[in-house]
Amino acid sequence: MCAELALPLPQPWDEAAAGWNEHTAVIREWLRDVTDAMISAANIEPGSQVLDIAAGAGDETLDIAQRIGSNGYVLATDLSPRILALAHDNLRAAGFSNFDTLVADAQALNLGGKKFDAVVSRLGLMFCTEPHLALQQAHLALRPKGRFSAVVFSHPDANPCLGIALRTALKHANAGQSATCAAPPNPYAPGTLMSLGKPGLMTSLLANAGFTDVEVRPVSAPFCWPSSRHYVEFVRAAGSPLRAILSPLSLEAQAEAWNDMAQQLDQFGTPEGWVGPNELLLVSATASNRLNGA
Numbered sequence: 201m202c203a204e205l206a207l208p209l210p211q212p213w214d215e216a217a218a219g220w221n222e223h224t225a226v227i228r229e230w231l232r233d234v235t236d237a238m239i240s241a242a243n244i245e246p247g248s249q250v251l252d253i254a255a256g257a258g259d260e261t262l263d264i265a266q267r268i269g270s271n272g273y274v275l276a277t278d279l280s281p282r283i284l285a286l287a288h289d290n291l292r293a294a295g296f297s298n299f300d301t302l303v304a305d306a307q308a309l310n311l312g313g314k315k316f317d318a319v320v321s322r323l324g325l326m327f328c329t330e331p332h333l334a335l336q337q338a339h340l341a342l343r344p345k346g347r348f349s350a351v352v353f354s355h356p357d358a359n360p361c362l363g364i365a366l367r368t369a370l371k372h373a374n375a376g377q378s379a380t381c382a383a384p385p386n387p388y389a390p391g392t393l394m395s396l397g398k399p400g401l402m403t404s405l406l407a408n409a410g411f412t413d414v415e416v417r418p419v420s421a422p423f424c425w426p427s428s429r430h431y432v433e434f435v436r437a438a439g440s441p442l443r444a445i446l447s448p449l450s451l452e453a454q455a456e457a458w459n460d461m462a463q464q465l466d467q468f469g470t471p472e473g474w475v476g477p478n479e480l481l482l483v484s485a486t487a488s489n490r491l492n493g494a
């Protein structure tokens with residue numbers, strides 16, 4: 201076999217891995233309450249066996265490892281080998297040994313029949329182009345009556361900063377192209393930031409995947425930064441989807457796009473600093489009573 205064919209494909213989040221990891225402190229602060237709520241909704245307790253899907257650099261995995269203690273176990277999975285290597289290092293550096301990491305697509309986990317008490321996913325499922333497959337995989341990984349909980353971005357009206365950032369990136373990326381190319385993007389296009397925020401979508405996807413007790417709760421989680429420029433610097437370093445849209449442009453054209461974004465986002469400045477509205481959905485559900493896929 202040709203050696204090149206055996207190499208893993210580069211993943212979009214490989215490029216943003218270091219940037220996401222370097223912003224762990226602000227991400228942790230931003231998502232603290234909803235992360236606690238997600239862990240509680242999944243009934244994670246000392247001794248639990250937990251699967252963390254799209255774990256990134258492992259920020260929520262650290263909280264899970266702490267909650268389950270030395271008798272528990274957490275498997276952190278992610279599509280990007282580079283960001284998952286950071287999760288491994290972060291967990292080890294924090295002194296945990298009750299975990300493993302596995303590079304895996306959420307839509308095809310391949311866990312060999314292993315069953316977990318709880319499956320969670322924080323800000324990852326919306327990047328799946330076939331989220332119904334990811335939820336089927338989550339259900340398959342749960343023991344009967346196991347708990348699922350996840351956090352995704354809500355709909356565009358509640359997330360104006362994401363909307364402005366996306367529209368501005370696309371406007372700059374499509375500059376000079378035909379009107380068809382520059383048509384407004386579908387905010388719910390599969391695999392994009394707010395794709396799972398469509399009202400009613402998570403409820404029906406979870407029910408179709410075999411879950412019961414489905415709950416979907418909007419949670420306000422504003423982005424707080426000293427200024428819009430700080431927020432844009434975060435997105436520039438850690439926002440894989442926006443980086444990907446702008447990557448074909450020259451560095452100069454990219455800088456113009458980031459600058460344009462910051463100017464438009466200035467509207468969320470307050471005397472106390474910049475506060476960008478942001479809404480998440482906290483979803484939770486119970487796996488069916490039967491052992492599935494056994």
Ligand SMILES: C[S@@+](CC[C@H](N)C(=O)[O-])C[C@H]1O[C@@H](n2cnc3c(N)ncnc32)[C@H](O)[C@@H]1O
Nearest residue numbers: 213254255256278279280305306322323324327
């Ligand atoms: C915004 S980061 C969230 C990381 C982490 N859960 C957190 O909240 O800090 C999104 C993560 O989803 C991962 N991801 C995207 N598509 C995926 C897929 N199809 N399967 C597994 N992981 C995926 C990316 O590699 C990235 O690490």
